[in-house]
Amino acid sequence: MPSLAQDNQYSIIKGVNIIDGRNKVFKNMDLQLRGSKIISIYESKKVAYPDSVKVLDLTGKFLIPGLIDTHVHLGQLDIITSPDRARKEFRRWLYSGVTSVREMSGDARLIAYEKRLISINQIPGPDIYYSVNFGSPDMTKKDIRRKKASMGIGVENASWFQEASETMNVPLSIARAKGTGAQGIKMYAGIDAVVIKQLTTEAHKQGLKSWSHFTVFPDRPIEVVKAGVDVVSHVWGAFWQDPDIDPSIRVPFTHTSFKDARAAIFPADLSVLNADDKEVSLLFDEMVRRKTIWDATYAVPSPKTRNLYKTYLIEASKKGVIISTGTDRHHDLSEPFPSVYDEIIALVSDDILSNEQAIEAATYNGALAIGIEANYGSIEEGKVANMVVLNNNPLEDIKALKSIILTIKNGMIYRRKDFR
Ligand SMILES: [Zn+2]
Known part of the structure; x- marks a missing residue:
């Protein structure tokens, strides 16, 4: 080239x-x-x-500036089982204008290797910024993905997956996270807001971003936001701010298989949810005040779910919550364009963002989410x-x-x- x-x-x-x-x-x-x-x-x-x-x-x-997908997952499986397939996605991203991605968890040894090849122009791809996952002790024991991504050394020795608990050594944990070459830490599940705050404060001190699921369980999303995290992921997290449901009943929240993932993250009765509830409104106000970014992962294939998601994003957008374009899923490699195109187009066609705002979401807001806005994300001198x-x-x-x-x-x- x-x-x-x-x-x-x-x-x-x-x-x-x-x-x-x-x-x-x-x-x-x-x-x-x-x-x-x-x-x-x-x-x-x-x-x-x-x-x-x-x-x-x-x-x-x-x-326009290079596009940024703020929620991708190659590190859990693709890079491990087929680097070739992962590299085809890298290539599709780059030739479709995606110049940076936020990789949400996986084997840091392999991700760092691919990142290096890309940064020295050995293979075509976007710059990869990755995360170190924190979860409850129960999750660390059971989660099937963690076992695969720590092959050869065992989960307990993998600095890219760590157990979060009240007795942990926070500065040491964050130093281990930083040592993997990660850009940020990610709160996954089963961590209370007190520990999230401790981890976030130390991460910021050591120059790492703090990324989180919007609801981490057991606490409500507003507690996660108040703990100071920089980015919250997924629309469904906002459901748990509804006063009619209680996130603390979901503990422990563990992916032992993917079959029950939806049951684990959605409340049992969706009909009680109101995107314009007073509590939800306070949550969005808090995000605006703190400039917390919503990595919405909006454009899911199910129309019913998307319709519900839409009501939340419209409320958030009206208030001025910063939205970035994460996808959390990958298209079949036969598709000409990557999934982030669907995300950007859906945000506009569903009247959540204007064209200008959607481009900002997919560029500058993505750079903000990753923490690279000083050098990337906009076309400026x-x-x-x-x-x-x-x-x-x-x-x-x-x-x-x-x-x-x-x-x-x-x-x-x-x-x-x-x-x-
Ligand atoms: Zn994800």
């Missing part, structure tokens, strides 16, 4: 319409890049650039030029994402027509 500009050389992107990822649009602009960084952005000039400078003429095209070029305007029709022509990442150009 061709490089845009090697090392510290200059290059120019010419005549492009910028949708910057932060709700601003700039028409007919030039970008000056040095290596993989954006040095300056200015109105397109009708001047000839010197021959020594590489110019990429994108007159009339649309430029000084940031890394991870960007996507579209033929059509996604502000007119969000499906224009599928008119992708190329992805620019890490100073390299990946042409959609070279995909497959």
Whole structure:
């Protein structure tokens, strides 16, 4: 694949319409890049650039920041059983404009290996930011996925899966988490809010993000938010704020098999739920106040579930809760585009976000969730030029994402027509 500009050389992107990822649009602009960084952005000039400078003429095209999926799972199974299949997903992501992903749990040894190959351009893929999982002692013992992802050393020695309890050594646990090369910790289930707060405070002290399920059980989601976590995952977590149901009855919450996963996370009676309940409203207010990001994983295949989810997301969106685009699922490899396209398109077509907001959710908010917003997530001077070029305007029709022509990442150009 061709490089845009090697090392510290200059290059120019010419005549492009910028949708910057932060709700601003700039028409007919030039970008000056040095290596993989954006040095300056200015109105397109009708001047000839010197021959020594590489110019990429994108007159009339649309430029958005690289897309970010804030909830992926390759580390639990795919990377372990078939690195080849995982690499096909990496490739589809990159050629579809996805330049960063948040990997939610798995074998850190293998994830780190793939991350390295991607970062030195040995294989095509997005930058991978991964997590260390914390769960109840019961979960650590029983969860089938943990056994697979700690093969060779045993769950008790895998720093990427840790037991959370009131007697734990918090600074040591977080130091072990950091030692895996992870970007953040993830609260999964069976951890009370007091321990979540201790872990989160220490994680922040040691430079890690704190990520969590929206409801971790036994506590309600608002307690998780008040514990200071940066991101909460899944719409269903908000159900448990409803005063008519009680999350503490779900303890212990353990995935011993996937068959009963839905029964474990959904209340028994969904008809009691109200997205506009006063308590739910207070929860969203607290998220807005703390800038807690909702990694919604919205576009589930079941229309009934999605309809219920929708009522919660519309309430949250009205209040200004920050939403990021996580998927929690992977398309069959025969599909041309990855699942994050469904997520972005669904958020717009179901009237939860505007086109501009959905692009922000899939770019800048994703960078915020991962904690890389200083260098990624928007098209601004000084940031890394991870960007996507579209033929059509996604502000007119969000499906224009599928008119992708190329992805620019890490100073390299990946042409959609070279995909497959
Ligand atoms: Zn997940």
